[in-house]
Amino acid sequence: MINYTNILREHTLKATPQRLAITDVLYTNGHINIESLYEKMIKKFTSISLATIYKNINLMLEHSFIQEVKLPNAKSVYELTKETHSHIVCTTCGSIEDISLDLNKVIMQVSESNAFHTTSSDLVLSGICIHCK
Amino acid sequence: MINYTNILREHTLKATPQRLAITDVLYTNGHINIESLYEKMIKKFTSISLATIYKNINLMLEHSFIQEVKLPNAKSVYELTKETHSHIVCTTCGSIEDISLDLNKVIMQVSESNAFHTTSSDLVLSGICIHCK
């Protein structure tokens, strides 16, 4: 079990029980939207306020402790910040997976054809996962 | 000037003046969010309802006449449906441009490593555009 207390503090975020629980949910689930996160959190903290969820998600985003993933035809989900990666989303079961892809060639195409200097990329591939095929 | 009356009808959408104006705004601006679209529309139709904007945007999405583009740190924008393409977004000036990129290699990587069958891709590259460099 990872000690997220220190990781939160490294991001200058106080390690409150609520934040540790949010972190635990994100770690366990990988990707989760606000509504589902709230449902899971309320089981551990029966009186947690939805405002606490929003305030923490926004603060964690500002501190780059977590990241938002915008998906087609779905609510945004949140994940713990990790190495740069893309996402594959199954249109049948809705599962979301991280995937490490080499986008250097693509980014080269862009810099050549458009004189555009890419600093970050957001790629979501939609399709059918191995379980649904 | 393209005749969008027939194109709307091909998508089984009645060609109302409001829809033709929305189409014109999308054609002229390329990408626009709800708020900006409403501001532009109200200049032509001083009494247009915001509900009409939402209803038409949603209907046009359902009929694949337009598409939503989800951007990092910004509201979604909408564009007329065209050939498959990606987007480059300038983090300095906010400009959004279409770009045709060959993602076949990347999609191949996915199918090999994850047995995932990709049917569509959403790629947004953020960075610095030629004007801001």
Place this chain on the structure above:
DNA sequence: TATCAAAAGATAATAATTATCCTTTAAGTA
């Protein structure tokens, strides 16, 4: 030009998110 389903406009209702205010607490310091 008459008919009618569909669309527009006005606005109420709902959903999503943020702000406010008071109480509690994490974390540094004596």
Place this chain on the structure above:
DNA sequence: TACTTAAAGGATAATTATTATCTTTTGATA
């Protein structure tokens, strides 16, 4: 270990975004 205080949590009001409802108007077809 207790003290201090800025920050965080909880409750809830306020705001913003989106959708639903209902009545009037209109595009498209006969």
